[in-house]
Amino acid sequence: MRVSEWMSTDLVKVRASDLLDAAIIAMDRHAVRHVLVYDHERCVGVLSDRDLLEATGWSTLRARHAAPDQQYARDLMSTNLELIGRDEPLSDACWRMFERRIGCLPVVDERERVVGVLSERDALRAHQHLRRTVGDDVLLDPTLTHVMSRELVTLDVSTSVREAYARSRELGLRHLFVGADGWLVGMVSDRDLRQCIGRGDAERRKLGDIMVNDPLSLAPDARLGAAVDLLVEYRFSSVPVLEARKLVGLVTIANVLARLARFLESRQGPAPTA
DSSP states (O other): OBGGGTOBOSOOEEETTSBHHHHHHHHHHHTOSEEEEEETTEEEEEEEHHHHHHHHTTOHHHHHTOOGGGSBHHHHOBOSOOOEETTSBHHHHHHHHHHHTOSEEEEEOTTSOEEEEEEHHHHHHHHHHHHHHHOSOTTTSOBGGGTOBOOOOEEETTOBHHHHHHHHHHHTOSEEEEEETTEEEEEEEHHHHHHHHHTTOTTTOBHHHHSEESOOOBOTTSBHHHHHHHHHHHOOSEEEEEETTEEEEEEEHHHHHHHHHHHHHHHSOSOOOO
């Protein structure tokens, strides 16, 4: 499988000189989490929804009145572009997104022109396609016990958003769980936390105010494909794994990327000889 088979060629762009509200509107209109930032005809950066959430709270009104150093797309964009060739193996793209913790890769042609974008969502679609065409394969579609993350942090419902965000940054986690009296009652993502910060509510809001109550979950013996289907259908970033109502793991898009990359590598065969 090549990157070109799964990339999107419908490029969602903003200008470097655009106000941030233009990026919010573009992401909402096209249901994407990243936009390419252009200066004339050249791609100079990528802007993510995480950047916008923390800066604006996803409010176009706040975006129009942002701080002087956070008013334009060029102020928040990432200029460290991770480019990948359209003829590169999809497995390489999956590993790169997994290792660098990024959600998309601009795709370039032989002349280094950006011709598409490959996102982690595209990789999820590839996993679904392979399950339909390959059939039952434990390397591609194992039980969640074999792929789930066990690095879990549970905080109390009374924990402030500011404190929770500091913990997530300190530990490098994008998902936190919320407990009460020893039971899992909800979960929050770093997107939830960033949006609250962007709205200026981080000091007074508690996790109990913003958490997703009783999140959809799966059992440890469920297959990875079931988690992928939930990630795609609901645009989740993760699915908690419960056993007897106890939290035992978490399946994230990163887990899927790593498993998909390993499966694709196993099917590529030996490199051609000269």
